[in-house]
Amino acid sequence: MKAVFLLVTVIAITTVFLIPPHMPQMIVQDAFAKEFDLDSIGFERISETVSIIDADAFTYDFQGRYGIYTSNMVQKSFLEAGKIYYVIHKVKPKPTDFPNNTQSATVGYAFHPGVVPPEEFIETSTIGDSYKFTMDPQKSFFVRFSVSIDEVRKYSYQFHQNFYQNDTMIGGSEGTGPFTVVGKYSNAIGEDGRCKVNDFTLVIKHDYSTIVCTTKETKTKLQNRGWALE
Helix, strand or coil: HHHHHHHHHHHHHHHHHHHCCCEEEEHHHHHHHHHHHCCCCEEECCCCCEEHHHHHHHEEEEEEEEEECCCCCCCCCEEEEECCCCEEECCCCCCCCCCCEEEEEEEEEEEEECCCCCCHHHHCCCCCEEECCCCCCCCCCCEEECCCCCCCCCEEEEEEEEECCCCCEEEEEEEEEEEEEEEEECEEEECCCCCCCCCEEEEEECCCEEEEECCHHHHHHHHCCCCECC
């Protein structure tokens, strides 16, 4: 009996120390993401694709001004074709010397296949949306646009915010950059968009049909064979 007890104890201790140290963090991350499910925290729908919420009610620690997110607030640069994602803007009123005057903001995004010069972006974009809001100069708010893209390929994005006071533009900001739409994700990719196995890297098939995880050496071989994108 003592031998059996010792054997079980050794197995139990070994099992504890064999669990990768990042696993508890992943569990916490999943719980954290579910806590901020965008469908349950009070966004007010103001059109078919646009919703809004006061900054005070949106308790997620939002970094930056804008980004593309899943419904549980995981930021993405690789999207799956046909799935719904959300472009989210944090809109902060422009400080002025006349706080009682009416302020408004035009907030939106534009996506375009390939690479487009910023000055031509909005005029030539094939996917996008924008909305004009009358603002309380003392309050920030978040805007959520829902979007789904079917065509797999590389894209460029532009997020834009323009501020007006009494119909005169008083400032604005924009962000541009690349992202990719693929047919499907490999099961080897976690909810955060990274490979579940440490030291593995993301690899996109040449036709954008899938994104997988491999070692860096395998990635180079797949690129040399023309299977993977550079």
